[in-house]
Amino acid sequence: GQNIDQPTEMTATEGAIVQINCTYQTSGFNGLFWYQQHAGEAPTFLSYNVLDGLEEKGRFSSFLSRSKGYSYLLLKELQMKDSASYLCAVRSWRMDSSYKLIFGSGTRLLVRP
Amino acid sequence: DAGVTQSPTHLIKTRGQQVTLRCSPKSGHDTVSWYQQALGQGPQFIFQYYEEEERQRGNFPDRFSGHQFPNYSSELNVNALLLGDSALYLCASSHQAREAAREKLFFGSGTQLSVL
Numbered sequence: 001g002q003n004i005d006q007p008t009e010m011t012a013t014e015g016a017i018v019q020i021n022c023t024y025q026t027s028g029f030n031g032l033f034w035y036q037q038h039a040g041e042a043p044t045f046l047s048y049n050v051l052d053g054l055e056e057k058g059r060f061s062s063f064l065s066r067s068k069g070y071s072y073l074l075l076k077e078l079q080m081k082d083s084a085s086y087l088c089a090v091r092s093w094r095m096d097s098s099y100k101l102i103f104g105s106g107t108r109l110l111v112r113p
Numbered sequence: 114d115a116g117v118t119q120s121p122t123h124l125i126k127t128r129g130q131q132v133t134l135r136c137s138p139k140s141g142h143d144t145v146s147w148y149q150q151a152l153g154q155g156p157q158f159i160f161q162y163y164e165e166e167e168r169q170r171g172n173f174p175d176r177f178s179g180h181q182f183p184n185y186s187s188e189l190n191v192n193a194l195l196l197g198d199s200a201l202y203l204c205a206s207s208h209q210a211r212e213a214a215r216e217k218l219f220f221g222s223g224t225q226l227s228v229l
Contacts, residue, residue, distance in 0.1 A: 040224045044220075048217050089156075098161050
């Protein structure tokens with residue numbers, strides 16, 4: 001089957017660092033995405049990993065280990081505006097070149113002063 | 114250059130009615146995918162359209178149907194609406210080429226459908 005797991009909720013303090021983990025089991029793996037979603041809004045793209053290793057983009061970094069089926073999103077210097085849901089999604093590719101994103105249920109992050 | 118655009122933004126319907134949602138892909142994109150996101154859940158894949166044909170479908174009943182037009186825009190139709198169809202409906206577009214295998218996916222702002 002295809003499954004994506006991530007914690008339901010996390011709480012962190014403004015200015016701190018938080019790591020949100022994601023484990024997956026999918027067929028036709030072709031990349032892992034992280035999205036941020038504020039309540040009532042559409043997901044916005046944060047990062048994309050297709051090869052093993054760390055991708056850094058400002059305060060956000062994302063790591064991928066394909067052999068372990070594992071990724072994490074690292075948020076540094078947390079700000080109040082980072083309070084949102086964070087969605088882990090795997091792109092599953094088929095031989096006919098069609099694909100779909102398989103999402104986890106999302107991690108609600110609450111940043112406290 | 115506009116990104117993915119969806120209309121309408123919000124929609125209220127009653128049980129049993131039919132609804133049509135619209136999506137215009139980002140300029141240069143030819144593939145459109147639709148997702149349903151229920152409250153508190155991650156988005157669920159409905160289907161993907163390319164060259165005006167449905168290429169892949171998720172676990173959704175036949176009440177959910179779609180169409181892609183020659184200009185690559187797309188519609189999602191839902192018949193016989195149920196209360197459980199209340200959700201945020203998202204559209205994403207991309208270009209079907211080898212490079213698409215590594216392309217980032219961006220979503221439109223979504224259509225919030227409420228079924229009463």
